[in-house]
Amino acid sequence: MTDRLPSALPLAALVAVSAALGLIFLWAPTEAVQGDVQRILYVHVPAAWLAYLAFAVVAVASVLVVASGPERWDRVAASAAEVGVLFTTIVLVTGSIWARPTWGVWWVWDARLTTTLVLWAVYVGYLLFRSLTPPGARRARVAAVIGIIGAIDIPIVHFAVTWWNTAHPEPTVISRAGPQLTSEMLTTLLVSLAAFALVFACLLALRVAQMSARERLDVLEAHV
Amino acid sequence: MSEALGWLAAAFGVVWAALALYLWRLAREQRRIADRISRIEGRADDHR
Amino acid sequence: MRTLGRLVWKEALVESRGLERASTLLFFGAAVLITLQFALPPGAEARPLAAGGFAWATLLLASMLEVRRTFDSERRDATLDGLRAAPVDPVLILSSKLLASLVLLGALAAVVVPVTAVLFGGDLTRVLEAIGVAVLGLVGVLGWGLLLGAMSGQTRSGELVVPVLLFGLLVPQTIACVRLLGHLLGGAHLESTLTGYVILIGFDLVSVGTSIVLFDYALEE
Numbered sequence: 001m002t003d004r005l006p007s008a009l010p011l012a013a014l015v016a017v018s019a020a021l022g023l024i025f026l027w028a029p030t031e032a033v034q035g036d037v038q039r040i041l042y043v044h045v046p047a048a049w050l051a052y053l054a055f056a057v058v059a060v061a062s063v064l065v066v067a068s069g070p071e072r073w074d075r076v077a078a079s080a081a082e083v084g085v086l087f088t089t090i091v092l093v094t095g096s097i098w099a100r101p102t103w104g105v106w107w108v109w110d111a112r113l114t115t116t117l118v119l120w121a122v123y124v125g126y127l128l129f130r131s132l133t134p135p136g137a138r139r140a141r142v143a144a145v146i147g148i149i150g151a152i153d154i155p156i157v158h159f160a161v162t163w164w165n166t167a168h169p170e171p172t173v174i175s176r177a178g179p180q181l182t183s184e185m186l187t188t189l190l191v192s193l194a195a196f197a198l199v200f201a202c203l204l205a206l207r208v209a210q211m212s213a214r215e216r217l218d219v220l221e222a223h224v
Numbered sequence: 225m226s227e228a229l230g231w232l233a234a235a236f237g238v239v240w241a242a243l244a245l246y247l248w249r250l251a252r253e254q255r256r257i258a259d260r261i262s263r264i265e266g267r268a269d270d271h272r
Numbered sequence: 273m274r275t276l277g278r279l280v281w282k283e284a285l286v287e288s289r290g291l292e293r294a295s296t297l298l299f300f301g302a303a304v305l306i307t308l309q310f311a312l313p314p315g316a317e318a319r320p321l322a323a324g325g326f327a328w329a330t331l332l333l334a335s336m337l338e339v340r341r342t343f344d345s346e347r348r349d350a351t352l353d354g355l356r357a358a359p360v361d362p363v364l365i366l367s368s369k370l371l372a373s374l375v376l377l378g379a380l381a382a383v384v385v386p387v388t389a390v391l392f393g394g395d396l397t398r399v400l401e402a403i404g405v406a407v408l409g410l411v412g413v414l415g416w417g418l419l420l421g422a423m424s425g426q427t428r429s430g431e432l433v434v435p436v437l438l439f440g441l442l443v444p445q446t447i448a449c450v451r452l453l454g455h456l457l458g459g460a461h462l463e464s465t466l467t468g469y470v471i472l473i474g475f476d477l478v479s480v481g482t483s484i485v486l487f488d489y490a491l492e493e
Contacts, residue, residue: 037231093238100231156478163468165462217261
């Protein structure tokens with residue numbers, strides 16, 4: 001009944017994750033300024049890129065719900081939002097854990113961090129809205145509207161927060177990845193990105209399949 | 225070095241915990257779906 | 273145009289029949305302000321600078337109440353669908369509610385802004401411009417706020433959901449209003465008010481515009 005995931009996908013994800021962990025801890029060189037704590041970025045940066053990708057998927061899927069009907073794209077939007085919130089949580093927490101030994105503070109209100117926090121809040125709200133609305137075409141439409149206005153809002157948030165920060169310009173430029181990215185670091189980063197991307201694809205596909213199964217079961221249970 | 229280890233453990237621990245929690249949720253949902261399927265098949269058999 | 277007038281009048285009638293909405297908002301605003309004023313110590317230098325922020329926070333919280341309550345009578349009598357079924361452009365329904373709520377919240381702003389300035393040792397010389405900023409800000413709040421308020425009708429605990437979403441979505445408006453109000457009421461430094469106004473009015477246009485476009489679709493059964 002559930003659409004079968006091509007088993008190659010989770011397998012590939014497992015291999016990639018193992019490879020990434022190996023590279024991160026055993027192969028990537030220790031960074032000169034930040035020390036070993038810098039290895040957190042091999043997780044933090046890919047997670048961030050994929051979190052933003054997830055929300056792009058939510059935005060596009062929401063538009064498609066409005067354009068071509070709620071059935072299939074609503075599931076994609078909801079699944080992408082779930083995975084997006086998961087990854088964004090990882091980004092925010094690993095970012096804080098990295099920031100404390102590196103910058104001396106757990107958090108700064110710079111444009112990128114603040115926008116990511118607002119992004120997290122908006123999509124948590126999106127999921128909350130869904131969970132509190134009875135399932136059906138109406139919920140899909142309402143969710144699509146929220147997805148669209150969320151997508152329109154985030155660039156405006158980024159712009160506004162950047163302006164807000166001009167009131168107190170940062171005295172030092174906070175560099176994220178460090179002064180130099182050696183080729184070993186880049187390789188490790190890319191492998192980690194591949195691993196995260198595969199995990200993302202697995203989770204998304206699985207979640208969409210589950211939602212589809214659930215909907216079909218709802219129909220069947222009504223008839224049997 | 226041991227201090228860095230602490231931070232690394234915390235960060236990777238959080239990532240692992242978050243993914244594990246989500247996968248556990250997915251597994252629970254999968255079980256629920258399987259239950260509903262067998263219940264429906266049971267009901268369908270009863271009708272025959 | 274006449275239909276708009278009639279709809280706004282309908283909103284006003286619902287309001288004047290019990291002045292509950294207006295007075296509740298006023299008392300709510302007062303309660304919030306009195307609580308927030310304890311956030312800073314009495315003689316703190318930051319008090320005038322924070323006046324704008326606290327005024328906006330009060331107005332935001334009051335708006336959260338208003339965007340749900342404005343649909344209360346429709347929810348009670350299940351007339352929202354009736355309104356939509358009537359040959360009235362849904363744009364007019366939204367506009368009439370927006371205007372009615374704006375009058376209510378605007379009146380609240382006219383009280384909250386000066387009172388906050390006074391309570392926080394701020395400056396009243398530009399208070400009229402400050403009230404104007406607050407009202408412009410409220411337009412942006414109401415655009416998406418009313419859309420969400422209408423959409424949350426069918427949800428359980430709709431009251432919870434609207435604020436959770438709305439606060440996040442309104443961050444740009446909050447930033448613009450707080451910086452402008454902080455400048456007008458507390459003398460906070462602001463190189464140019466232009467960007468603030470651009471964000472303020474731009475947000476209004478985006479918020480109200482997208483709400484008008486999406487309102488009918490969002491409420492389709």
